[in-house]
Amino acid sequence: MPKTPTPAAERTSTPVPQRYDGVARALHWLIAALILGLVALGWWLTQMSYYDRWYQDALFWHRALGMAVLPLAAWQIVRRAVRGTPAPAPGLAAWERAAAKAAHRAFFALMFALPLSGYVISTSAGAPVPLPGGLAIPALFEAGDAARDAAVSLHYWLGYGVAALAAVHAAAAFKHQWLDGAGVLRRMV
Numbered sequence: 001m002p003k004t005p006t007p008a009a010e011r012t013s014t015p016v017p018q019r020y021d022g023v024a025r026a027l028h029w030l031i032a033a034l035i036l037g038l039v040a041l042g043w044w045l046t047q048m049s050y051y052d053r054w055y056q057d058a059l060f061w062h063r064a065l066g067m068a069v070l071p072l073a074a075w076q077i078v079r080r081a082v083r084g085t086p087a088p089a090p091g092l093a094a095w096e097r098a099a100a101k102a103a104h105r106a107f108f109a110l111m112f113a114l115p116l117s118g119y120v121i122s123t124s125a126g127a128p129v130p131l132p133g134g135l136a137i138p139a140l141f142e143a144g145d146a147a148r149d150a151a152v153s154l155h156y157w158l159g160y161g162v163a164a165l166a167a168v169h170a171a172a173a174f175k176h177q178w179l180d181g182a183g184v185l186r187r188m189v
Contacts, residue, residue, distance in 0.1 A: 038065055
């Protein structure tokens, strides 16, 4: 039997779901800002030529910030494994809980696959990935042209995939917040 929508008057009395702690919220928003900024920066890079005035600076920051996602994602995963996460928001259907779980797993996979594919691209000729302050992440191996080309294609499509997943994730959060009255945004803000 289909679920009958809850009248607005009844939704206002829905208990507020348990919030994530401050560190989890900070990691969520920092990683989200980095990834969305990196997608925008990556898109901008694809619009420029190698000789464009801003190309080298944009590429430097795309690489450096992309590499920053890896330790932040690892920290977030370890924290979740050790501390756990709040229970799902009340009132979500089983398929919505399953979809949310699948989306979070996809986000974590993308948080590793995107920087790692970028690392393969950046170090394919054996050069390190330069970082601010004169630091660098060394090249662990040289990739051939075929591996580099595959990594470029993978990185490109994963970048747009993470942007699409973020859009669906945000739409679901807004739907649950304002249409369902579930208060889910308060968990992460």
